[in-house]
Amino acid sequence: MNAPTTPRRPGIAQRVHEAMHPAGDDGHDDAFDPGACRASGCPCRGSVDLGSSGRFLCAWHAWAPPDKAHTVTHGLRSHRWLIDFVGEVQAMYRDGAKGDPWVARAREFWREEPRMQPTATEARHWSLYLWRLREELSHRIGLRADAPVPRVRQCEEEGFAARAVAVQGEEVAA
Ligand SMILES: [Zn+2]
8 A cells, every 4th residue: 555645845946847847838949048037938037046057037937936837927928018118228227328218218108107107216216116117017917916116215214314313312322
């Protein structure tokens, strides 16, 4: 009589494997951009190497639950317009357009959805806006329940200056 086997929890290797070969995928479509996410059919760049395998996944595939890999691929493919927009903003910034051009482009791009336009703080701090765009993509493909809100720098949070003064006061008093 065979002892029942206990299913093991999926480890990192299995997660990588399942992201690369979703159910129904024969794994032979590797005609193959070395910079691409190794999840089959994913339109993103690979940037996360779980377990130092030399096989890079995009951040969405790397951290998604294994059973969601296929859904994530589908979501990313249907949001190419947003992925392309993130790339466009990055390129505008990288190419030296550090002033307003990318801000104007983003405001125009999101004309119908003002909540997605860069805030005054995000317009000054490009990386905060990029972070929100990535979180928004996570939200739209179902990896994140709530829509992200614009971030503020810690030093610009309400009350931060008052707290800083209070801490300095304690140090002086000590
Ligand atoms: Zn991917």
